[in-house]
Structure formats: structure tokens, C-alpha cells
Amino acid sequence: MKAVNKRNNFMLADVIEVAASAGERMKGLLGRKELPAGQGLLIKKCNGIHMFFMRFVIDAVFLSKEDEVVYILRNFKPWRVSKIVSRAAAVLELPAGTLGNNVKEGDFIDFVV
Numbered sequence: 001m002k003a004v005n006k007r008n009n010f011m012l013a014d015v016i017e018v019a020a021s022a023g024e025r026m027k028g029l030l031g032r033k034e035l036p037a038g039q040g041l042l043i044k045k046c047n048g049i050h051m052f053f054m055r056f057v058i059d060a061v062f063l064s065k066e067d068e069v070v071y072i073l074r075n076f077k078p079w080r081v082s083k084i085v086s087r088a089a090a091v092l093e094l095p096a097g098t099l100g101n102n103v104k105e106g107d108f109i110d111f112v113v
Contacts, residue, residue: 016092
């Protein structure tokens with residue numbers, strides 16, 4: 001699955017894993033040494049994330065049920081906790097630096113198989 005910003009056709013990632021079960025959501029990216037460029041993790045039923053025990057920095061896009069960007073964390077460092085974003089239904093985690101100025105709140109993300 002790919003993730004594309006509908007506003008400007010910016011490709012966020014061309015390989016998206018989905019964490020939908022409780023176990024997958026709990027594990028997230030833990031245990032990995034990196035998240036390679038072009039890859040991402042979509043955590044469903046999620047409105048907040050933590051970076052405990054993480055080894056690398058990420059960008060995180062909080063999405064509504066309609067896949068609208070409702071909050072963004074750029075260069076989110078290990079050992080941090082995000083705020084709870086009440087409008088978020090999912091979080092897309094990406095390699096740090098992926099977003100640049102290509103994604104902003106109010107954009108819609110299209111997930112394409």
C-alpha cells in the first residue's frame with residue numbers, strides 16, 4: 001500500500017505496513033534499528049504514540065477517520081510521548097525528514113493498493 005498527499009500528489013511512502021491488532025499496535029516499530037526511506041507504519045485505532053525504547057527519530061502524521069491530517073510531529077525523538085489527539089483515528093509513522101513542507105494539517109492522505 002502507498003500513501004499519497006491528495007493536495008500535491010506527494011508520495012509519503014510506497015510501502016506501508018498496517019498495525020491493526022492490539023499486539024501489532026503495541027509493538028509498532030519497537031525492535032527495529034531504522035525505518036528505511038519510502039516505508040511507513042500505519043497504526044489504526046490510535047490517537048497518541050510514545051517513543052520509549054525507540055532507536056531512531058520519526059515523523060508522525062495523525063489522521064482522522066476520513067484520512068485528514070489533524071496533527072503532525074516532525075523529527076519526533078526517542079523517549080518522548082505525543083499528546084493525545086482526540087480527532088485522530090490512526091497514526092502514520094514515517095522516516096524522519098519525510099514530510100518536509102509537503103504535508104500540512106487539513107491535507108488528506110490517499111492510501112492506494
